[in-house]
Amino acid sequence: xxxxxxxxxxxxxxxxxxxxxxxxxxxxxxxxxxxxxxxxxxxxxxxxxxxxxxxxxxxxxxxxxxxxxxxxxxxxxxxxxxxxxxxxxxxxxxxxxxxxxxxxxxxxxxxxxxxxxxxxxxxxxxxxxxxxxxxxxxxxxxxxxxxxxxx
Numbered sequence: 449x450x451x452x453x454x455x456x457x458x459x460x461x462x463x464x465x466x467x468x469x470x471x472x473x474x475x476x477x478x479x480x481x482x483x484x485x486x487x488x489x490x491x492x493x494x495x496x497x498x499x500x501x502x503x504x505x506x507x508x509x510x511x512x513x514x515x516x517x518x519x520x521x522x523x524x525x526x527x528x529x530x531x532x533x534x535x536x537x538x539x540x541x542x543x544x545x546x547x548x549x550x551x552x553x554x555x556x557x558x559x560x561x562x563x564x565x566x567x568x569x570x571x572x573x574x575x576x577x578x579x580x581x582x583x584x585x586x587x588x589x590x591x592x593x594x595x596x597x598x599x
Contacts, residue, residue, distance in 0.1 A: 449474050455502040455553045458526050461577045469570050476559045481551050488530075488544040495533030495540045496557040501525050504550025509543040522547055531578055534560045 452474040456462040462470060479502060482488070489495055491511050499506070505524055509517035520542060523529055529544060534557050563571045 451502065451551075452477060452479050452553055455479065455500050455551075458502075459500050459528060460526070461500075461528055461574065461581070464573045464577065465570060469567075469573075472567060473563070473570065476563065477553055477555045479551055479553055482546045482549070484546050484549050486546045488546065489540050491541065491543045492539045494537075495530060498528060498530040498534050498555045498560070499544075500528045500553040500555070502551040502553055504546065504552075505548040506550060506552075507545045507547040509545060510541075511543070517543060531581075533557060535575075535578070 449471075453470050456465070456470050456473060462473075465473070482504070488499065488506070489497075491509070501523055503525055505522055506527075506529065507519055508521045508523065508529060510520050512518050530540075532538065532541065534555070560571070
């Protein structure tokens with residue numbers, strides 16, 4: 449469990465949580481090892497899991513018709529992905545593939561929904577942090593599109 453707490457502590461999503469809150473979460477989630485090349489999920493498939501990277505790297509890819517998948521990002525320790533699947537019931541927006549042998553903390557939708565009922569204080573802190581990240585990503589994407597417009 450100490451590796452899970454270490455992974456949570458090293459992730460800014462959990463920075464507002466107390467040590468006691470981190471321990472409560474750590475009892476509900478697990479750490480799993482994955483080999484390079486393993487696809488965790490495919491774009492368009494249902495999702496019910498969020499991941500935190502404890503070690504290794506994960507590539508996030510977007511399908512491009514008639515071409516190879518486009519690498520959107522290579523995520524490193526301290527990053528997280530798949531969080532939208534905890535909040536909405538929409539298909540995955542991208543594909544995630546292990547780029548370098550990795551240890552990932554796995555948080556399932558079932559556990560997250562359970563925490564919403566039993567620990568609303570913890571989950572409200574996590575939801576605010578997730579919202580901030582989502583808004584930051586949206587603003588970044590908006591800026592990229594603005595740079596594409598002719599002057």
